[in-house]
Amino acid sequence: MRIVAHIDMDAFFASVEERDNERFVGLPIVVGSDPEGGKGRGVVSTANYKAREYGIRSALPISKAWEYSENAKRAGKPPAIFLGVNMRLYSDVSSHIMEIVEQYSEEFEQASVDEMYFDLSHLGSFEEAERACKKLKKEIKDRERLSCSIGIGPNKLIAKIASDFQKPDGLTVVTNSEAEKFLEPLTIRKIPGIGPKTEEILNNKGINKVKDLKKFELGELKELLGKFGGDLYLKVRGIDNTEIVEEHEAKSIGEQETFMQNTLDANVITERLNHLCTTVFKRFAKSGFKYFRTISITVRFGDFETKSRAHTFSENVKELSVLEFESLKLLLPFFDARENPKRKAIRLVGVKVEKLS
Numbered sequence: 001m002r003i004v005a006h007i008d009m010d011a012f013f014a015s016v017e018e019r020d021n022e023r024f025v026g027l028p029i030v031v032g033s034d035p036e037g038g039k040g041r042g043v044v045s046t047a048n049y050k051a052r053e054y055g056i057r058s059a060l061p062i063s064k065a066w067e068y069s070e071n072a073k074r075a076g077k078p079p080a081i082f083l084g085v086n087m088r089l090y091s092d093v094s095s096h097i098m099e100i101v102e103q104y105s106e107e108f109e110q111a112s113v114d115e116m117y118f119d120l121s122h123l124g125s126f127e128e129a130e131r132a133c134k135k136l137k138k139e140i141k142d143r144e145r146l147s148c149s150i151g152i153g154p155n156k157l158i159a160k161i162a163s164d165f166q167k168p169d170g171l172t173v174v175t176n177s178e179a180e181k182f183l184e185p186l187t188i189r190k191i192p193g194i195g196p197k198t199e200e201i202l203n204n205k206g207i208n209k210v211k212d213l214k215k216f217e218l219g220e221l222k223e224l225l226g227k228f229g230g231d232l233y234l235k236v237r238g239i240d241n242t243e244i245v246e247e248h249e250a251k252s253i254g255e256q257e258t259f260m261q262n263t264l265d266a267n268v269i270t271e272r273l274n275h276l277c278t279t280v281f282k283r284f285a286k287s288g289f290k291y292f293r294t295i296s297i298t299v300r301f302g303d304f305e306t307k308s309r310a311h312t313f314s315e316n317v318k319e320l321s322v323l324e325f326e327s328l329k330l331l332l333p334f335f336d337a338r339e340n341p342k343r344k345a346i347r348l349v350g351v352k353v354e355k356l357s
Ligand SMILES: [Mg+2]
Pocket: 008, 009, 010, 011, 012, 114
């Protein structure tokens, strides 16, 4: 029996910003392009749930988001906080989450910066898969202070739709025998591949729900939508045989460690840093890559503020001693005013080698 899970972080970019900046907690946050006082021409990447209450959501023009925020302000509510997209930070957090998910499955596919598929067939039952995913959700919340939604199904299609079913912080299990019934009442837009254009074509034919689509023969759907019509015929019946595609090409190799207790003891931290370097180097040595060019470290303080610092060499390097020396050099400013003026205790340290070749 095949069991597939899909994990989707809740309002990911905005949640990371909220987590890392105490002053944002509980406020509407909009991550995207610069609103330029309402004249900006870009779009919203992610809005947190508070901002969604104002009508702000992904892909909305940023000028509209600004307008909605101004309206809210006039109504006496807090205006939205507009932030640029800090992709480096989000992909760092994303790789931490992947490392957690990887412990639950050997077959694993990153679908986007905040979405992953992973296979749980080895657990043997949907009950066991549900138990594992509850644990996984808790682990992500404990370690990364972020919430996610997970869907479990007999294939990627159902898992993906199920993860969206009870957002945020949801866990939805749809077994093989439930899959078709689960899909029937959903609006057609919930089926991956049906975008606004296809939706309009189908709506104009009086098709709104998945169950309406099931009245059509295979040939009719193909005539209406071409090749996609054939896929759709299977999809609305809960059938999907696409495989989990593992990405074998590691772009980076990293390890991190959360301390038992937050600390600013330089001896303790540098000792753990060296240990991390050794582990990373062992994985690098086994990876088949011969060189790296970038070394980066991550430091998370007790209040979850997270900073990454990196050094890129002009030439390829390959020595453990270089990794140790350079990561220590990157770490030292965190013990003094350069990177840590408030002398905050450190919760987590990570080391990564990148630009592998
Ligand atoms: Mg998401």
